[in-house]
Amino acid sequence: MADRLIIFDTTLRDGEQSPGASMRREEKIRIARQLERMKVDVIEAGFAASSNGDFDAIQAIALQIKDSVICSLARANERDIARAAEALKPAGQFRIHTFIATSALHMEKKLRMTPQQVHEQARLAVRFARRFTNDIEFSSEDGSRSDIDFLCRILEVVIAEGATTINIPDTVGYSVPDGYAALIRKIRERVPNSDKAMFSVHCHNDLGMAVANSLAAVKLGGARQIECTVNGLGERAGNTSLEEVVMAVKTRRDYFGLEMSIDTTQIVPTSKLVSQTTGFVVQPNKAVVGANAFAHASGIHQDGVLKARDTYEIMRAEDVGWSANKIVLGKLSGRSAFKQRLQELSVALDSEAEINNAFERFKELADRKAEIFDEDILSILSQEEHGVLDHETYRFISLSQHSETGKRPPAKVVFAIDGSETVGEAHGNGPVDATLHAIESRVNSGAELILYSVNAITTGTQAQGEVTVRLSKAGRIVNGVGTDLDIVAASAKAYIAALNKLRSNVERLNPQCS
Incomplete structure (x- = not known):
């Protein structure tokens, strides 16, 4: 394993902790399939004990994914570990990832435990996890700010109990490359049985050094697993970016001398899928996957x-x-050509009914837009996913609005509430403001709009606009995404999608609030 780097993707777990990035079961399954297609070694599918929704999603992923190791996070206690093991049971290959904080600050202020208590709980947790699998990862939360003597003692005992991967997280993004690499190297040198485990790194990007810290730990510290997320998604400033570490190791093979299993041609499709599913737009100058990257x-x-x-x-x-050839289909294209393009885009739909629904939406768009791009097709499929709720309280029907320089524009929105058509009317500071106020005039949700973002899916004046709306209410933060050639209509759709999520019993609390 000395010349191979393991890519551990935690988009579905740590990435989901971004406020508003919480994903439904179907969305998680679709992303997991794409991660498998990209040949990610380990997929951390969630935190089974955190909610029934996460448990169900992990179990569904474990049933469907065959080529990647499926992992669940678990705190260092028997309840969490047993719950993780139950969710992972259908998987062909699975890993239990248990963790406990090891820094003096976290032990005293958060856990309210002594170092000896933490040491013993970590030991017993790994011993208990061994009942279910031989693939156990142990993480020392806030490891980069932990006392190295205590860290070495606790790692020695968890390896002795059967931990096969040891993760030293830079939980708050405090490290710098030289210091972090030196920490990993010293731990490996000082822990007597360190050769019995693979060392892993999990870095946050608070100071913009997550990728640099991870790569330094690999090159100079001897780590052989990097934990990362697609697009660097994650709470606060995000996590180590999968696409950046993968392409750095591949492009600079002369320096790193490491092999990976990743199919790099799947990086951009995966990035787009995650972006459209979560509503977190990729900045144009983002390395590798940004629109301006090449x-x-x-x-x-x-x-x-x-x-x-x-x-x-x-x-x-x-x-x-x-893709060099982005224009793929038009209004004269048939169902077979559309289905073939889905296969070329590595999109797998479960049934003919789903293909038919997607094709119908494609034809509707093609009647309004001369040229259909790959991004348009992915957007159609993303909207199919965003529309799947057990019960949609609100449904967009139509809108009309008028703008004139120097006057407050009026807007009228027709939408359904529990199947009954209603009309909202309002004025605003602009057409979008008026439209959202018109919806609120009938809904009175009391939600706070904390983000409004517009992104052009493709280029040119005929591009579809993709709008992301983020709402907050009573501790819940949800995203709504809407697309349309008319940016005002896209805004209404996005707002209504977010309102549906607020009302849905399926959409769980944001992980940061649970």
């Missing part, structure tokens, strides 16, 4: 690339999944 505006750069790509490109766009 764009060249400078005349000097353009001239160089035209003469020889490697003058300014250290990676090929197609190697990470960017």
